[in-house]
Amino acid sequence: MMKFVTSGESHGKCLVTVLEGVPAGLVLSASDINNDLARRQQGYGRGGRMGIERDTAEIVSGVRNGRSTGAPVTLIINNKDWENWKDRTVPPITLPRPGHADLAGILKYGLTDIRDVLERASARETAARVGAGAVCRKLLKEFGIEIFGYVTELGGIKARPLKVNQRSALTASLLMTADKKAEKAMIKIIALAKKKGDSVGGVFEVKALGVPPGLGSYTAWANRLDARLAQGLMGLQAIKGVEIGLGFEAAGRPGSRVHDEIFYGKKGFFRKTNNCGGIEGGMSNGEDIVVRAAMKPIATLYSPLKSVDIKTKNTGRASVERSDICAVPAACVTGEAIMAFELADAFTDKFGSDCLADIKKSFKAYLKRIRPS
Numbered sequence: 627m628m629k630f631v632t633s634g635e636s637h638g639k640c641l642v643t644v645l646e647g648v649p650a651g652l653v654l655s656a657s658d659i660n661n662d663l664a665r666r667q668q669g670y671g672r673g674g675r676m677g678i679e680r681d682t683a684e685i686v687s688g689v690r691n692g693r694s695t696g697a698p699v700t701l702i703i704n705n706k707d708w709e710n711w712k713d714r715t716v717p718p719i720t721l722p723r724p725g726h727a728d729l730a731g732i733l734k735y736g737l738t739d740i741r742d743v744l745e746r747a748s749a750r751e752t753a754a755r756v757g758a759g760a761v762c763r764k765l766l767k768e769f770g771i772e773i774f775g776y777v778t779e780l781g782g783i784k785a786r787p788l789k790v791n792q793r794s795a796l797t798a799s800l801l802m803t804a805d806k807k808a809e810k811a812m813i814k815i816i817a818l819a820k821k822k823g824d825s826v827g828g829v830f831e832v833k834a835l836g837v838p839p840g841l842g843s844y845t846a847w848a849n850r851l852d853a854r855l856a857q858g859l860m861g862l863q864a865i866k867g868v869e870i871g872l873g874f875e876a877a878g879r880p881g882s883r884v885h886d887e888i889f890y891g892k893k894g895f896f897r898k899t900n901n902c903g904g905i906e907g908g909m910s911n912g913e914d915i916v917v918r919a920a921m922k923p924i925a926t927l928y929s930p931l932k933s934v935d936i937k938t939k940n941t942g943r944a945s946v947e948r949s950d951i952c953a954v955p956a957a958c959v960t961g962e963a964i965m966a967f968e969l970a971d972a973f974t975d976k977f978g979s980d981c982l983a984d985i986k987k988s989f990k991a992y993l994k995r996i997r998p999s
């Protein structure tokens with residue numbers, strides 16, 4: 627089973643990822659990770675920090691001579707902004723931002739400076755998660771599994787659903803959508819929010835193609851693939867909802883318009899619809915995995931909301947930290963990483979986790995068993 631932990635603060639020296647369970651034999655270098663790190667930094671509406679950082683990963687363990695050894699893989703991403711912070715004396719922050727970890731954080735940990743909370747609660751940490759996800763993505767690629775994400779809604783503007791063959795258009799998009807008209811309207815909303823000192827949220831969808839049936843399990847609740855994906859995505863900063871396939875819409879439809887009928891052809895079992903988002907009974911069913919996550923608007927508002935000083939208990943306005951106006955595309959890239967990790971975890975659970983060559987043999991034998999000969 628795969629596991630990973632991240633550590634590091636937003637303005638600390640670096641972010642660290644320790645990823646356990648990477649099988650031996652995977653060709654791996656920093657360049658496999660850096661593209662996703664750069665993608666996470668993109669998006670219209672990002673704050674000043676993204677102008678400072680050029681996120682790149684250094685692999686410091688688990689890889690020798692360009693191949694994974696089976697030992698934990700450790701990645702380090704340096705914070706360039708550390709140079710600007712290390713000698714700085716900053717006054718304590720005492721006015722918590724509504725919607726952020728600030729208030730509950732200081733109460734829980736008995737702290738008196740909100741900075742002690744926000745430094746770790748910050749979405750800067752997602753860079754470390756994207757690092758773990760990029761390693762998992764490389765592993766899944768060995769088995770023909772591909773993951774991509776796109777923004778489906780931003781600031782209340784809905785984009786047309788993305789067709790699989792429109793994926794290449796996402797690279798050129800400022801907001802990870804192929805719908806140019808919607809993108810224009812979204813940009814306007816972000817620009818307006820910036821002017822007003824406000825922030826903008828949205829919804830993104832992540833898809834996995836080429837996933838074999840049988841990842842995850844119905845035998846125990848915690849092993850269900852949908853449960854694992856939902857936990858992973860809800861663990862991402864600012865996510866308030868997760869849907870799989872039709873999601874909440876399924877609740878209002880009759881069963882005959884929800885369940886995906888089963889057919890059999892040259893490649894084996896298949897469906898003509900995918901309302902279940904590729905997951906039935908907590909397991910992948912061989913169709914594309916489709917998940918959506920709703921991101922609330924970022925909690926730092928340049929026109930701050932009312933708050934109460936934690937020391938004096940006087941009413942005031944929430945503190946203002948440099949932040950993004952909108953980070954939905956960045957969250958989408960992190961969502962891809964989360965999907966990659968959860969699928970790699972479920973994949974190695976099913977097919978083995980020590981040695982890439984053995985996993986390939988086991989995967990091949992499985993496909994032979996489930997597909998027509």
Ligand code: EPS
Nearest residue numbers: 636673675747748749750924948949950
């Ligand atoms: C982020 C880095 C942060 C913020 C943002 C995301 O950098 P700084 O705090 O120095 O501006 O831009 O973090 C938040 C939205 C937050 O709530 O903390 C990043 O690397 O993505």
